Amino acid sequence: MTLVAKSHRVTVMRGEYHVVHEGDVVLTTILGSCVAACIRDPYAQAGGMNHFLLPGNNVRQSLDAQSYGVHLMELLVNGLLQRGAHRHRLEAKLFGGARTIEGLSDIGAMNAEFAETFLRNEGISIVGGDLGGDRGRRVEYWPLTGRARQVMLSGDKGFVAPVSPRQPPVAQSGGSVEFF
């Protein structure tokens, strides 16, 4: 974990998490079928982001794959609690979980479902975000204000999923939308 006190941009890579407790920091990541959970306690002035992809393509039946995801979620939540956050005040935004590869099982949807189930189990409310679709995203998150912004990446493969479980709120290619 990296603790950030200065004002700057931090990229959260897959398998990582970052917690911010002060300073004007923006956390950023690029997501395909991976999911990033952006969680904060608005009163404790602590927030952070993780970025995970559950291993394997049959996550629903694999305890071990879920164990990996739970671990990354726990690290983020524990990092926030250690900085004065309270579990019942946490609020989350989820991004990612796209179906970016044709023909394979929908790994993105499984990642998204895992994240939603985890937050529901832990009683953490989901206050925004954007999951699913067939394109990657670049996400920026300001953990202390809770502001989030995503830019949909243009579909370089020209692939359009036949059935998308969730439609992103922005239809235009390369558009950006802010999530408060």
Next chain:
Amino acid sequence: MAFLEHFKVLVVDDTTTSRILITDALQEMGIRKIAIAKDGEQALRAMMEQPAHMVISDFNMPKLDGLQLLKAIRSYGPTRTTPFILLTGKGDRKLLESAVALGVNNFLTKPFTTPALKKAIEAIVGVLK
């Protein structure tokens, strides 16, 4: 079979999803009697009221953490020798040394697989069957 029917495990973790996953894994191994606690304090109360044969506990928890729970369990007569498996984060050497000094029986680094959990249990109680 008789062993698995009576063997009772207490799972302690403040993350609901972790408790569910560990419980599922234990059931997959054939363990039927599983008690759960969401923090060290609740676990200690459970061990005093209806002791389990083994405790599998997370370290990072509110109220009593895993080490404090281990210490309390070791200092209470009826549970002084109850097998205790501690679940920890990566590379926490100091924590492990403290746990060993307090009499931990085994530990697992998160995230762990079901076979690794089974191995950790079997290292203490023998092959589960």
